Amino acid sequence: MAARSSLNVLVIALLSVVVLGLIFGIVLQDKALQKAKQMADGADKGKKAAEAAHELTKQERAKLREFVTGSIEAVDPAQIEDYLTQAVKDLDAKMAGGAVAAVEKKGGNFRDVVAGYRAAVARLMASVEEASRSSSDANQRGMQREEKHKADIESYKKQVLDRDQELQRVRSEIADMESAKADLEARLNRQLTEKDDDFTQLSYRFDTEKTLAAQKIAQANDTINRLRLERIPEKDLAKADPHGAILRVANKHTAYIDKGRRDFVRPGLAFQVYEQRGAVRFNKGMVEINRVEDTWSQVTITQPGTELEPIIAGDKIWSPFFKKEQAPRVAIAGEKLATPLLSLDLMKRKLSDAGVTVTADVGVDTDYVIAIEGYQDSAVYEKARTHGVMILRESEILAYVLQ
Incomplete structure (x- = not known):
């Protein structure tokens, strides 16, 4: 049993060593693969950079061709020399004001052509500098003229300011004169008003005296008419x-x-x-x-x-307007009043306001007859004489209606 266990342990150990070796080999292969990939990526980037540089070179060459010949198509160097020679002629023509300078084609030497082109550009720049100096002189003269114009403008402004001050002074004098004129007009108006008041008073006094004189004349005329009557009523x-x-x-x-x-x-x-x-x-x-x-x-x-x-x-x-039993009845003989103080209608209204009944004709109950201008030809007057009605003259009745 012990020998079998040791064998198993040994087998397991060997298997572990084999597995670790496999793992280590895989790791090494993976690192090599990663390094190969990095190298491939670097080569690819270098290729792309070279392609980009080549493309940029092609574009620059095409732009140069287009700049020199006006086209991106490939041309012969001799044609480029012709183009540059013609450009030099054009520059010299512009610098010479239209006269084309003698430029010979030297043939095949591109550097000489470029040098000639640069010389033409230098001559053009010199012409530009000369034009700039002329322009600077012109600008300086323009600035001098502008300064002179500014000085003239300042002088004109001063003159305008002086004229404005003079105008203000004149306006002030005019305002003073207008004020004095207004005061004088006010004083004259007051004097005229006072004169008008005096004239009004004199006119009123004259009208009053005229009215009184008219009354006296009317009374005198009435007295004359009364004396001319055939007889005075009883x-x-x-x-x-x-x-x-x-x-x-x-x-x-x-x-x-x-x-x-x-x-x-x-x-x-x-x-x-x-x-x-x-x-x-x-x-x-x-x-x-x-x-x-x-x-x-x-x-x-x-x-x-x-x-x-x-x-x-x-x-x-x-x-004549008092009657105890009833309102007095009065008739008027004639056409109009001799006095200018009131009209016939106004006298009738005053009589009515006093309680008097004014009738158009004479009756048995008529108390008085008022005789005014034209009463001699009036039927009312004849009836008053026939009926023995008291006749009052205009001058006698005025004292009662003019109260």
């Missing part, structure tokens, strides 16, 4: 009964009368104040009701009496 203002009396005079502006609310008087109603001396009636002034009580009224003295004949208690009052 029933006239001097024979009319008084409507009341002055109770008391408070001051030169206020008094009291004996007519009140029970007598159907109203504020705004005007009365004539007079003193009866026998058959003669002495007119003292006018009063107008401003406050009404039951049996008396307060009046404003609108036309006071004189210092010798003042309005006093006991003086009589009378108004």
